[in-house]
Amino acid sequence: METIAHLSLGFGVALTLKNIALCFVGCLVGTLIGVLPGVGPIATISILLPITFGLDPTGALIMLAGIYYGAQYGGSTTAILVNIPGEATSVVTTLDGHQMAKQGRAGVALGTAAIGSFFAGCVATVIIAALGAPLTRLALLFGPAEYFSLMVMGLCFAVVLARGSILKAFCMIMLGLLFSTVGTDLETGQERLTFGIASLADGIDFSVLAMGVFGFAEVLRNLEAPEARDVVKGKIGRLLPGWSDIKQCIKPVLRGTAIGGTLGILPGNGAVLGPFASYTMEKKIAKDPSRFGRGAIEGVAGPESANNAGAQTAFIPLLTLGIPPNAVMALMVGAMTIHGIIPGPQVMTRNPELFWGMIASMWLGNLMLLVINLPLVGIWVKLLQVPYRLMFPAILIFCCIGIYSVNNQPLDVAFTALFGLFGYLLIKLGFEPAPMLLGFVLGKLMEEKLRQALIISRGSFLTFVERPISAGLLVVAVLVLAIALLPSIAKKREEVFTE
Numbered sequence: 086m087e088t089i090a091h092l093s094l095g096f097g098v099a100l101t102l103k104n105i106a107l108c109f110v111g112c113l114v115g116t117l118i119g120v121l122p123g124v125g126p127i128a129t130i131s132i133l134l135p136i137t138f139g140l141d142p143t144g145a146l147i148m149l150a151g152i153y154y155g156a157q158y159g160g161s162t163t164a165i166l167v168n169i170p171g172e173a174t175s176v177v178t179t180l181d182g183h184q185m186a187k188q189g190r191a192g193v194a195l196g197t198a199a200i201g202s203f204f205a206g207c208v209a210t211v212i213i214a215a216l217g218a219p220l221t222r223l224a225l226l227f228g229p230a231e232y233f234s235l236m237v238m239g240l241c242f243a244v245v246l247a248r249g250s251i252l253k254a255f256c257m258i259m260l261g262l263l264f265s266t267v268g269t270d271l272e273t274g275q276e277r278l279t280f281g282i283a284s285l286a287d288g289i290d291f292s293v294l295a296m297g298v299f300g301f302a303e304v305l306r307n308l309e310a311p312e313a314r315d316v317v318k319g320k321i322g323r324l325l326p327g328w329s330d331i332k333q334c335i336k337p338v339l340r341g342t343a344i345g346g347t348l349g350i351l352p353g354n355g356a357v358l359g360p361f362a363s364y365t366m367e368k369k370i371a372k373d374p375s376r377f378g379r380g381a382i383e384g385v386a387g388p389e390s391a392n393n394a395g396a397q398t399a400f401i402p403l404l405t406l407g408i409p410p411n412a413v414m415a416l417m418v419g420a421m422t423i424h425g426i427i428p429g430p431q432v433m434t435r436n437p438e439l440f441w442g443m444i445a446s447m448w449l450g451n452l453m454l455l456v457i458n459l460p461l462v463g464i465w466v467k468l469l470q471v472p473y474r475l476m477f478p479a480i481l482i483f484c485c486i487g488i489y490s491v492n493n494q495p496l497d498v499a500f501t502a503l504f505g506l507f508g509y510l511l512i513k514l515g516f517e518p519a520p521m522l523l524g525f526v527l528g529k530l531m532e533e534k535l536r537q538a539l540i541i542s543r544g545s546f547l548t549f550v551e552r553p554i555s556a557g558l559l560v561v562a563v564l565v566l567a568i569a570l571l572p573s574i575a576k577k578r579e580e581v582f583t584e
Contacts, residue, residue: 092214095441099449104144108446111148112453115155119175120163120465126156127303127519130416131296132483134423142424143439147446149420153413154206154396154447158454161198161389162465165191175392177364181377181384188380192462193326197334197382198389199458200326205342205390206451209397212346213404214444220405221433229537230548234558236531239408241562242351243520245569253516261524262531264289272536284496291419293488293501294525298518299412300484301505304477306512330382337367337387345391349398351410359395360388397447404432404440408527412519415526 098104118129130149137145160175165182178198185194227235244254267278268288279285326334344366345359367387368377377384400417402408407428409415418428426436433440488501508518542548550556 092441092445094437095443095445098143098438098442099147099445104147104442104446105449107140107144107148108151108450109453111151112155112450112457115152115157116159116162116454116457116465117468118152119156119159119161120468126153127295127299127412127416129156130413130420131292131300132480134292134295134416134420135488137420138423142421142426142436143442145420145424146417146439146443149417150400150443150447151450151453154393154450155454155457157389157393157396158199158202158458159465160392161202161385162195162458162462165194165198165385166465175360175389177360177388178385180364181379181381184378184380185382185385190380193330193382194385195458195462196325197330197386199455201334201338201341201386201390202393203451203455204338205345205394206397206454207448208342209346209349209394210444210447210451212398213401213447216401217405217433217440217444220401224406227554228552229534229541230552230555231558233531233534233538234549234555234562235406236408236527236534238558238562238565239402239410240520240524240527241565243523245565250515251569254520257511257516257518257520258524261521261526262528264294264521265525265528266532284494284500289500289525290497291422291526293497294504295416295419295522296484296488297501297504298508298511298522301481301502302508302512302518304480305505305509308477326382333382334386337363337383338390340366341387341390342394344387345394346398348391349395349410350401359391363387363391400443400447403428404443407432407530409523412522415522418526 099108114129114133115126118126130152133149133152137149140148157175161178161182164175164178165186167183182194182198185191240258244251244258263278265288267285269276269279269286276286341359341363344363348359348362364377364384364387367381367383368374371377371381371383399410399414402410403414403417407418409418409428421428421432426432426439484501485498488497489495511518511521538548539546548555549559
């Protein structure tokens with residue numbers, strides 16, 4: 086009964102005219118940036134953060150959330166019609182989706198992806214609603230020591246689940262933590278790592294770092310790669326799959342939803358790994374694995390369900406514990422902080438309209454995305470024919486206007502460009518920037534909780550192992566790192582990411 090009352094409150098918030106409009110804008114923009122190769126949700130949310138300053142917190146987060154899960158829908162359109170994943174989670178969809186398009190079944194592939202995503206999104210939203218209250222009550226039992234240990238465990242998972250070398254991922258986490266210490270120490274009033282630059286006295290602005298490393302760097306990376314778009318020339322065909330297709334898809338959609346929903350909660354690349362895990366499972370349990378890569382509809386249904394389920398369950402640790410499991414959720418933490426909301430279990434008790442309004446808006450958003458995606462396929466095909474060289478000047482202009490409008494400081498634009506070059510260099514050297522953003526967002530909170538725990542324990546670090554929950558979380562963190570570093574596991578991990 087309590088959950089029903091909360092959901093009634095959520096729908097009351099989500100179904101206001103303003104929030105319906107913001108949800109629609111978010112879903113439409115998300116689909117658009119998912120469709121357009123080279124523009125991801127991280128860069129887009131970074132660019133749009135300044136626009137949300139004039140909105141109320143609930144409306145702003147509803148719109149940003151719509152952009153994130155809307156990109157999962159849009160990415161499948163590009164993967165199927167052009168053989169280019171519009172989003173990282175759509176990489177697997179290219180394998181069978183584009184082959185189906187070449188066989189004249191593009192419409193069926195698009196319809197399967199949309200219906201699977203819709204089902205998975207609705208189930209994931211139910212999971213968020215069901216787990217929200219219990220996890221929040223559990224989180225309220227946490228003290229500073231438990232929170233610090235939880236964040237350490239989250240960063241360890243992020244290191245293990247990041248693509249590429251564990252050492253490189255660890256370096257990125259540490260670099261993010263280092264960036265978070267720049268500015269004036271609130272305890273002592275001493276400036277740290279500012280190098281005499283007055284504008285750094287308040288620290289590195291979150292939007293400057295995010296927009297530079299993900300917005301500017303993404304533009305540079307895409308300009309370097311030659312454009313080769315294999316847009317399907319034939320007719321799209323009927324969009325609704327037939328009964329025989331539906332029977333083939335039911336089990337893959339259910340399995341994909343379960344896999345994606347589970348992995349989406351994990352810190353790091355959990356939501357990205359979901360579609361890969363789903364595809365691998367479908368191929369292994371198939372009676373004829375040779376069909377995969379040649380237009381198997383299960384290779385579209387499973388991964389597409391997994392990516393949308395993972396995109397939405399990623400909100401669970403953010404909304405209940407205040408811990409972002411991936412780079413997009415780190416941006417959400419930044420957006421919440423900008424609007425004066427402290428992420429964590431207090432969100433449900435102090436801002437129930439925000440918490441339940443966002444959950445209700447996800448149901449609404451999934452329905453909107455089903456309506457947006459299928460009828461507008463013709464428009465998306467036309468957009469896919471626009472060369473990237475014509476889009477990037479507009480992207481850069483919006484980035485510069487957005488970042489300047491935050492503090493009205495030209496130096497912020499220069500810092501953003503500098504971080505853009507830095508992000509591009511990281512990508513060229515094989516470093517993944519996402520763990521760095523996670524480290525940056527969690528760094529200040531970790532420092533705060535560390536100091537609080539030490540003050541309470543009168544300077545004793547033993548408090549982290551004397552408290553059972555804190556000790557348990559640290560043990561899990563150490564075990565995860567130790568297992569990942571075992572030679573046999575490390576080799577298998579590299580093989581999985583290479584696949």
